[in-house]
Amino acid sequence: MKNKLMEVSDVGRFFRDGMTIMFGGFMGTGTPPTLVKALEESGAKDLTIIGNDTAFADTGIGPLVTNGQVKKVIASHIGTNRSTGQRMIEGLTEVELVPQGTLVERIRCGGAGLGGFLTPTGVGTVVAEGKQVIEIDGREYLLELPLRADVALVNAAVADTAGNLRYRLSSRNFNPIIALAADIVLAEAGEIVEVGALAPDDVMTPAALVDGLIKGAA
């Protein structure tokens, strides 16, 4: 199988101004720190970032928002990173808040070739504004549309050199979902093993989805 392992210094070439980037992680847990650092150092700006939350000012995806590389955030929660709220109030960064279950399902649709889905979440709230309401068997649902990105930044615990991934504990969260929903999927793993060392049944994201792999901190 093709070896996807690359040096961190090779990663910068994937990033451009104005790109849409998805990242795994929940309050920073399961966000690939080395890949985020590489994106930060690439200097790419006017980014749209899509992920559960903007973590804290100095963890996860946080620094990218704090230092002004982000034009738009699509997330379910920004409360723990004050700079996101501050930049939103100052009109420097646009924020689209999406209920967490709706956000992950929109990404899943984007990766699964679906044109959208119907959810009861958000009916009768500000989330419903501008959205089509469809009634099924007497219950109202919102039509929610898919999300895709140019690049996904995935964090795994173990990867083989071909890019088969296994996650650990609560750091799985959005990672396997975003791995389906971007044109280029970059993964970081704390431990890299030879192909065959991960049993087929233990692979959570198949290598076929991964374009580049780097070794991160264990």
Next chain:
Amino acid sequence: MSPKELIARRVARLLNDGDVVNLGIGLPTMVANFLPEGVDITLQSENGFLGIGPITEQDVDLVNAGGQPCGVVTGAAMFDSAFSFALIRGGHVDACVLGGLQVCQNGNLANWMVPGKMVPGMGGAMDLVVGSKKVVVAMEHCAKDGSSKVLKECTLPLTAVNCVSVLVTELALFEFVNGAMVLKELAPGVDLATVQERTEADFQVAFDLKTMEFDSAELKEAAQ
């Protein structure tokens, strides 16, 4: 017993043995400390697992839905966020307990933003209150300025409409039945007039209105 502890203790007695439960951050988290003997529940964490447990050893890959280090019980199960919210929206969570900023008489809940002041995002709250079989709001009856949080109509942006099953405050327990808000219990030492005075919402009084029951061992423990 502090108001918050009273609320948490009463909510704990609403949960049944074997329930899958999601507890929100803050007061709702306290509920796990007060489960009656013989009630064994499984706690769901919306960031991707069933079986939150006490923290034994800090692990960078294991946090609760507040992003804080936590532990897991023996027999816990991990999954991704899409599966986690399939559990939530799909009705596989028996009860969720969460805090509230306002609850109104038709069971609407507002608990995620105060325009111009607090806009943290809804996180998983909107999905939880729509999908959980039982939605328990645990909150103090009045705001710091003394105004009632139990209203005819919520003035803050809603989390969901007609979603609340039970509201527990330090004064009373209300159930929402077929669109009506019904006062079922009074907290120990609280009379109906006090609840009426501190509640803006119109509510019915259950014909079998009673006082919240806490067993004597529990009250003794709380007094210490």
